Amino acid sequence: MFLGIDASTQSLTAVVLDGISGEILAQQSVNFGANLPEYGCVSGFLPNGKNGEVHSPPAMWLDALDMLLEKLNGGIDLSKIEIICGSGQQHGTVYLDGTFDARLAALRNENSLASQLTPALTRATSPIWMDNSTGSACAEISEKMGGAHEVCRISGSIAIERFSGPQIRRFHQTDAAAYERTERIHLVSSFMGSVLLGRSMPIDLGDGAGMNLLNLAEGRWDENLLDATAPELAKRLLAPMPAGSLLGSIHPYFQKKYGFSNSCQIATFTGDNPASLVGMGATLPGQVVISLGTSDTYFAAMPQAVTDPQGFGHVFGNPAGGFMSLICFRNGSLAREAMRDAHRLDWSAFEKQAMLASSLLAGRNLMLPFYQPEITPRCSLSEPIFDFETDADSTAQVRALVESQFLNMRLHSQWLGVEPERILLTGGASRNDGIAQIIADVFQVPVERLEVANSAALGAALLAAAAGGQDLSSLQACYCQPENGSRLLPNTALAPIYQQALARYRQLLAAHAGE
Ligand code: ADP
Ligand code: XUL
Numbered sequence: 001m002f003l004g005i006d007a008s009t010q011s012l013t014a015v016v017l018d019g020i021s022g023e024i025l026a027q028q029s030v031n032f033g034a035n036l037p038e039y040g041c042v043s044g045f046l047p048n049g050k051n052g053e054v055h056s057p058p059a060m061w062l063d064a065l066d067m068l069l070e071k072l073n074g075g076i077d078l079s080k081i082e083i084i085c086g087s088g089q090q091h092g093t094v095y096l097d098g099t100f101d102a103r104l105a106a107l108r109n110e111n112s113l114a115s116q117l118t119p120a121l122t123r124a125t126s127p128i129w130m131d132n133s134t135g136s137a138c139a140e141i142s143e144k145m146g147g148a149h150e151v152c153r154i155s156g157s158i159a160i161e162r163f164s165g166p167q168i169r170r171f172h173q174t175d176a177a178a179y180e181r182t183e184r185i186h187l188v189s190s191f192m193g194s195v196l197l198g199r200s201m202p203i204d205l206g207d208g209a210g211m212n213l214l215n216l217a218e219g220r221w222d223e224n225l226l227d228a229t230a231p232e233l234a235k236r237l238l239a240p241m242p243a244g245s246l247l248g249s250i251h252p253y254f255q256k257k258y259g260f261s262n263s264c265q266i267a268t269f270t271g272d273n274p275a276s277l278v279g280m281g282a283t284l285p286g287q288v289v290i291s292l293g294t295s296d297t298y299f300a301a302m303p304q305a306v307t308d309p310q311g312f313g314h315v316f317g318n319p320a321g322g323f324m325s326l327i328c329f330r331n332g333s334l335a336r337e338a339m340r341d342a343h344r345l346d347w348s349a350f351e352k353q354a355m356l357a358s359s360l361l362a363g364r365n366l367m368l369p370f371y372q373p374e375i376t377p378r379c380s381l382s383e384p385i386f387d388f389e390t391d392a393d394s395t396a397q398v399r400a401l402v403e404s405q406f407l408n409m410r411l412h413s414q415w416l417g418v419e420p421e422r423i424l425l426t427g428g429a430s431r432n433d434g435i436a437q438i439i440a441d442v443f444q445v446p447v448e449r450l451e452v453a454n455s456a457a458l459g460a461a462l463l464a465a466a467a468g469g470q471d472l473s474s475l476q477a478c479y480c481q482p483e484n485g486s487r488l489l490p491n492t493a494l495a496p497i498y499q500q501a502l503a504r505y506r507q508l509l510a511a512h513a514g515e
């Protein structure tokens with residue numbers, strides 16, 4: 001049996017698969033807002049951060065890990081798990097002092113992970129991918145490197161607010177003493193993996209590429225980027241490794257507390273998007289994945305690394321080898337929730353509204369769908385701009401939001417030059433047929449959903465099985481099948497309407513967001 005664990009923005013999820021029968025044996029999830037309300041993170045992060053800061057407490061992730069394993073232990077025999085791999089929301093950074101590894105070594109199963117490990121944190125809360133406070137750090141890194149394009153040439157992305165390097169630079173600038181005390185910096189993925197392993201785990205090449213620190217071509221930290229970011233950063237990071245490399249046995253804490261065997265191995269964790277690429281069966285070029293989670297992301301395996309001339313898109317390591325492209329849209333599910341709540345709908349009503357009267361309303365009403373500052377394109381709006389009468393009924397508004405979100409995605413993915421034959425959908429909102437049909441219509445491409453909805457956790461479980469010697473493509477052929485009846489075809493009559501809407505959307509953006 002193989003276990004995949006995904007630590008995403010709003011929840012911690014596990015998928016257990018049987019490497020012999022091809023079955024999924026268990027799927028469990030802990031939702032930070034609902035199951036750990038004492039942390040006050042309704043959507044997985046602390047609300048009301050100052051100066052664009054968006055943080056989450058690592059203690060919450062640790063409590064969630066104990067809770068998730070407790071739940072799993074009730075349903076399956078964890079002593080049969082051979083290998084564990086995992087993934088995490090990308091870019092978030094965890095800062096630890098010199099006692100971290102010793103505290104890990106001394107973990108006692110009578111106490112919780114959080115109570116024993118949080119004293120090692122030099123920063124009580126971690127900036128996550130939604131953090132927008134690092135604008136000046138980005139500008140300084142670019143200047144020291146001789147321009148944004150040089151940062152992009154080496155690392156696959158220009159210096160980006162949510163990326164880890166700028167987060168680290170700002171931490172050094174705002175609290176130099178705490179930075180001094182920091183001996184190890186982890187990403188969310190490598191932090192969670194380290195806890196299971198019982199010592200610090202290296203960052204992998206997929207998630208590591210989201211730091212503005214990795215030399216992509218050479219697969220190592222880039223000395224110039226490290227120097228441009230913060231002093232003596234190299235000694236605070238372990239050398240990066242490919243995802244899914246076997247590192248050693250699970251810590252005795254988990255053996256005693258949850259019944260894992262001492263032969264259970266831990267493999268290098270990766271980012272949620274690289275893991276999702278694996279879990280969607282899309283590690284070879286030719287398919288596009290759209291993930292509708294807290295953020296909406298658009299990603300695909302790349303035949304060769306190409307960078308976005310506008311600087312919004314990224315190149316990450318593909319866990320199966322080579323590279324993947326990724327474009328992230330910050331106003332994903334939380335914007336859809338804002339629209340849903342403004343009209344007092346539930347998801348089922350939202351779904352019906354999105355599907356209603358499709359050909360009559362299609363492409364008619366547009367808006368800039370940004371309830372919070374957006375990253376693709378960069379835009380500091382904190383409420384949407386409607387290009388139609390706002391007393392329009394909820395059907396028109398729901399449709400306008402979803403259409404505009406995906407026109408924005410179509411516009412900002414054109415640089416990839418990919419004409420996909422199908423789009424694979426994943427993430428919490430992918431079950432919503434109204435949203436899925438609009439995606440098919442706006443892109444004019446059939447969409448499909450897979451049987452397993454937790455594609456990042458599934459991808460991590462597949463990486464675990466591959467680390468145990470199984471062939472990744474055969475695993476994907478078995479576990480990443482489209483769900484029967486989930487395929488939605490585009491309404492081809494709408495092609496010219498959306499072509500025209502795309503041009504109007506571009507104008508709206510130029511008028512209000514300066515693009
Ligand atoms: P993450 O991995 O970022 O934590 P998920 O992929 O689990 O997020 O997706 C969670 C989001 O999915 C929630 O914020 C919620 O808005 C959205 N969601 C869940 N069910 C539906 C639905 N039926 N229709 C639209 N959105 C949904
Ligand atoms: C990707 C990104 C988000 C996070 C959270 O660059 O910022 O998709 O990985 O899922």
